[in-house]
Amino acid sequence: MSLESMYQEIILEHYKSPQGKGLREPFAVEVHHVNPTCGDEITLRVHTAADGTIDLSYDGQGCSISQASASVMFELVQGKSVDDGFALEAEFLELMQSKGEKSGDEDVLGDAVAFAGVSKFPARVKCALLGWMAMKDAVSQNIGVGNGR
Amino acid sequence: MSLESMYQEIILEHYKSPQGKGLREPFAVEVHHVNPTCGDEITLRVHTAADGTIDLSYDGQGCSISQASASVMFELVQGKSVDDGFALEAEFLELMQSKGEKSGDEDVLGDAVAFAGVSKFPARVKCALLGWMAMKDAVSQNIGVGNGR
Amino acid sequence: MLDVARIREDFPILSRKVHGDVPLVYLDSAATSQKPLSVIEAESNFYLNANAAIHRGAHALAEIATEHYESSRAAIAHFIGARPNEVVFVKNATEALNLIAYGFSNATAKFRNGSQLLAGEERFVLKPGDEIVLTEMEHHANLVPWQEVVLKTGAVLKFIPTTDDGRLVVDNLADIITERTKVVSVVHQSNLLGTLNPVQLIGAQAKAVGAWFILDACQSVPHMSVDVTTLGADFVAFSGHKMCGPTGIGVLWGSSEALDALPVFLTGGSMIETVYFDHSTYAKAPAKFEAGTPMSAQIVGLAAAVKYLSDLGMDAIAEHEHRLTAAALSALQQIDGVRIVGPTEALNRGSAISFVVDSLHPHDVGHVLDSRGVAVRVGHHCAWPTCRRMNVPATTRASFYLYNDESEIEHLVSGILAAQKFFGVA
Amino acid sequence: MLDVARIREDFPILSRKVHGDVPLVYLDSAATSQKPLSVIEAESNFYLNANAAIHRGAHALAEIATEHYESSRAAIAHFIGARPNEVVFVKNATEALNLIAYGFSNATAKFRNGSQLLAGEERFVLKPGDEIVLTEMEHHANLVPWQEVVLKTGAVLKFIPTTDDGRLVVDNLADIITERTKVVSVVHQSNLLGTLNPVQLIGAQAKAVGAWFILDACQSVPHMSVDVTTLGADFVAFSGHKMCGPTGIGVLWGSSEALDALPVFLTGGSMIETVYFDHSTYAKAPAKFEAGTPMSAQIVGLAAAVKYLSDLGMDAIAEHEHRLTAAALSALQQIDGVRIVGPTEALNRGSAISFVVDSLHPHDVGHVLDSRGVAVRVGHHCAWPTCRRMNVPATTRASFYLYNDESEIEHLVSGILAAQKFFGVA
Numbered sequence A, B: 001m002s003l004e005s006m007y008q009e010i011i012l013e014h015y016k017s018p019q020g021k022g023l024r025e026p027f028a029v030e031v032h033h034v035n036p037t038c039g040d041e042i043t044l045r046v047h048t049a050a051d052g053t054i055d056l057s058y059d060g061q062g063c064s065i066s067q068a069s070a071s072v073m074f075e076l077v078q079g080k081s082v083d084d085g086f087a088l089e090a091e092f093l094e095l096m097q098s099k100g101e102k103s104g105d106e107d108v109l110g111d112a113v114a115f116a117g118v119s120k121f122p123a124r125v126k127c128a129l130l131g132w133m134a135m136k137d138a139v140s141q142n143i144g145v146g147n148g149r
Numbered sequence C, D: 001m002l003d004v005a006r007i008r009e010d011f012p013i014l015s016r017k018v019h020g021d022v023p024l025v026y027l028d029s030a031a032t033s034q035k036p037l038s039v040i041e042a043e044s045n046f047y048l049n050a051n052a053a054i055h056r057g058a059h060a061l062a063e064i065a066t067e068h069y070e071s072s073r074a075a076i077a078h079f080i081g082a083r084p085n086e087v088v089f090v091k092n093a094t095e096a097l098n099l100i101a102y103g104f105s106n107a108t109a110k111f112r113n114g115s116q117l118l119a120g121e122e123r124f125v126l127k128p129g130d131e132i133v134l135t136e137m138e139h140h141a142n143l144v145p146w147q148e149v150v151l152k153t154g155a156v157l158k159f160i161p162t163t164d165d166g167r168l169v170v171d172n173l174a175d176i177i178t179e180r181t182k183v184v185s186v187v188h189q190s191n192l193l194g195t196l197n198p199v200q201l202i203g204a205q206a207k208a209v210g211a212w213f214i215l216d217a218c219q220s221v222p223h224m225s226v227d228v229t230t231l232g233a234d235f236v237a238f239s240g241h242k243m244c245g246p247t248g249i250g251v252l253w254g255s256s257e258a259l260d261a262l263p264v265f266l267t268g269g270s271m272i273e274t275v276y277f278d279h280s281t282y283a284k285a286p287a288k289f290e291a292g293t294p295m296s297a298q299i300v301g302l303a304a305a306v307k308y309l310s311d312l313g314m315d316a317i318a319e320h321e322h323r324l325t326a327a328a329l330s331a332l333q334q335i336d337g338v339r340i341v342g343p344t345e346a347l348n349r350g351s352a353i354s355f356v357v358d359s360l361h362p363h364d365v366g367h368v369l370d371s372r373g374v375a376v377r378v379g380h381h382c383a384w385p386t387c388r389r390m391n392v393p394a395t396t397r398a399s400f401y402l403y404n405d406e407s408e409i410e411h412l413v414s415g416i417l418a419a420q421k422f423f424g425v426a
């Protein structure tokens, strides 16, 4: 397993220039998620607009995978409907749980398919999921379907 | 290891006809000892006379070894001085901890040397010591040297 | 039908001699079972190829170890019909039962100290006079922890009584398990009497009054097919070493709901979510109950054990033991002066058979048997109050497992006859 | 001088490859050590020849097993300068530390409930405002259990602070450990920073105010000669798996006086003196703390481990590690952008070396190292508050043991350089 196949160029780019990073107002719900095994953290705010689209902001610290994945998640989910956001999360989760068996549908997941290689490293899967889980939790709370965690 | 070498004839005789069994009055101290692994029990009373000799009575239930040993202990210790009683106990304890290496001094221990074979069976050593430990505890309490257990 | 001769080849220790040259007849599996080669090798292989700290490493070996660990959890869960995240690893059943008992005393202590309880913990707070119902045939492991809870909370113990032939009296359960009852904790199959208890019945009454229902399944899971989800229990405890697994590993099963609500027990590494100097938050079950470096090799060994048992088939094992039990019960009862302590018929009973021999103390019976290579256990079998209830100071217990056969019953019987002869009581 | 090449032959796993064909460089022994063949074989041989329930049987095999068990206890006690009956077996150090912490919360709960305390237990009762002193460099295992004690008793935590280079500030101990202090519990050698703490000094102050003094010796006993009786401690805890022993076994040492007074923790079989339905009395230490069927095979394995270590000599092992540590510290500090978290000199420090690499997250450093076969640990190393205190979110940690050699430091260094190159930060 070469380093390059896990750390695809696109991941390193997102890591160096994360999209949408920085907390913003207004927000309806703020969540704080951590990866207890390594201490990576994300704070994520959400505000679901009147038209049902998701407005996100986030900040965090952690490894290249967790930071790049949060950035990609932001790009994909920001401005989408709740249903679309959740569908993306489900699709990404499935990719991450595939133990390297799946490569992901680029039409749906866009840059997120670059994380396919991560799914071979169980210890890093949690990193890749951190931002997504925070998003799902926050949006769920915002639309009142309970604590998604 | 033959059964006969552990259960010497003399042990079986004491088991069938225990000496001095049955609780008597008056007494200064009563102790109750158990073997927690098998539930064997002995209740032992002691009354150290003005001349410093030990007056014992006891009752109990348990296996042939524990009952015969209590009977032999009674024969040896009853009416002896505290010092002599403790010396006998020390001598018997040494024999029991010898793992079959010692045969015991018959001039000192009398019938108790019959228990030499028991010392090869760690699980049974506690049986053989039950009565002796109760005696030591009770006499110690009686003469005020604290709880001997 | 089990091919016992074949099976015995998997257990080299069964071919060993004792006291010089006497062949071993091992009838003490209710205390601890022997281990097949596949289990011994699974542990060794883990150390030789995969050992690393699990769940923590970012390196290949740590991932291999974690994969062994979690796939073992899945296999063990599957064996008892459970989901992996409902299986908590402990060192033995005793720890499992204490873990639950501490749930109650911890919640109560926090409550009384005015500390904030976590969601669900209030369901474990005991008030003075609250009742804990056990049976008169509990192992010390399911009795003493509750006595300790009583000392810490002021709760009260009650007991479902036992008949003279070692069955539970269950016709007036509603009088014993009442609105005051907060906990019902019961042995599934008695290690002293052999009795298989009607746990669904007891569980139904526990649920009817809203009490927690706990099963000590130490003597059932090794010997019969057990699906924990069908027993009506919130928690089920058992030990690996009695089911062909290694020493040092036990299992606490809990429903997700129960495990989520239960307060933490051992705390430290691996069971946390976040830690600050002044407070911490905790992971979800099962991690929240698995503080510290786990018994990884033993967990892998236990997974090998459940594979071994499953390959033979738990129903085939149960049937085999049932046949041996029936034969042993009848052979023992044909000996003059021998009395069974516990049910005298093989119906609803396991293969642990306690008995007393008139005028002979169990220690002496056991000693004569041992001199002939027959390994049984003597004493109160960690159920001392039950011995008193049955009016015996102690018993001799023979117990059978998948590797025992009829010829060993004959050795047992001739050993008892020899003991009677030796001590001149027959 | 250790003959590392010879030693490595005893650890077959060290010759394995990872990720296909990359040789393993195992620098994660502070998390868990590898096991020599003699330890693996001791466990297997126990199962193959001696396995039976200990302390209970009246049969030959049970006596053989008990003999293994108790002679192992004697060997392990001897290794730390202790008497056998001062050695309590637990599953890991986390359990040992919890066992002590529960001594306090149990005594307090019984006292508050108005239950009678046993002799000595009153010394473990905590009142609101009583103080528990820890350090700013505790492993979660010696922090979270005390947080739980606080929630149950109203006691208060205080911390001996750490300097920026990872030493304890001990010049004003008398201001921290005062008459209000009931417990002082301190890590002997930090698993995150590597610091070897001046425990005699701290212990003297603890004794001066009459507080209990507890040592977490998880990272010292495996790496240097430790005589528990010279440390001034009442209790010392450590784990077998970090010292070439099996998983699933740990040790709590306590002075006889301390163990006699400490309330029981896990209750059930084997730790009792008498049991009735309504109350029980307990055995003396160590039995009183060893409820249930013990981890017999693991205890035998740990005895083989201490024999292995003793044969090499703990002083020789310490000297070997000291040399590696000094070399690694200097090599790491020569890399631009690498900063040691903890003491930068090998004086009074162990072989666990934490570091951060500028602009690189430890997870990424660890991943690159792993791709080159170098196994290190990344994260907060179960000392999360200590990471915050040191102003790092996490670290990369390399740790050395008796089977490591200089060439492995080179692999570590070249791996770090490769990570910097890969991520374009150097």
Ligand SMILES: Cc1ncc(COP(=O)(O)O)c(C=O)c1O
Pocket: C269, C291, C292, C293, C294, D030, D031, D092, D093, D094, D095, D139, D141, D142, D187, D189, D190, D191, D216, D218, D219, D239, D382
């Ligand atoms: C300093 C220290 N204390 C406590 C522990 C906990 O030990 P274990 O996980 O074996 O219970 C460890 C190891 O993880 C440690 O390094």
Ligand SMILES: Cc1ncc(COP(=O)(O)O)c(C=O)c1O
Pocket: C030, C031, C092, C093, C094, C095, C139, C141, C142, C187, C189, C190, C191, C216, C218, C219, C239, C382, D269, D291, D292, D293, D294
């Ligand atoms: C019915 C029952 N419960 C509990 C236990 C305790 O199991 P362990 O000693 O493995 O903790 C045993 C076995 O000793 C048992 O037979």
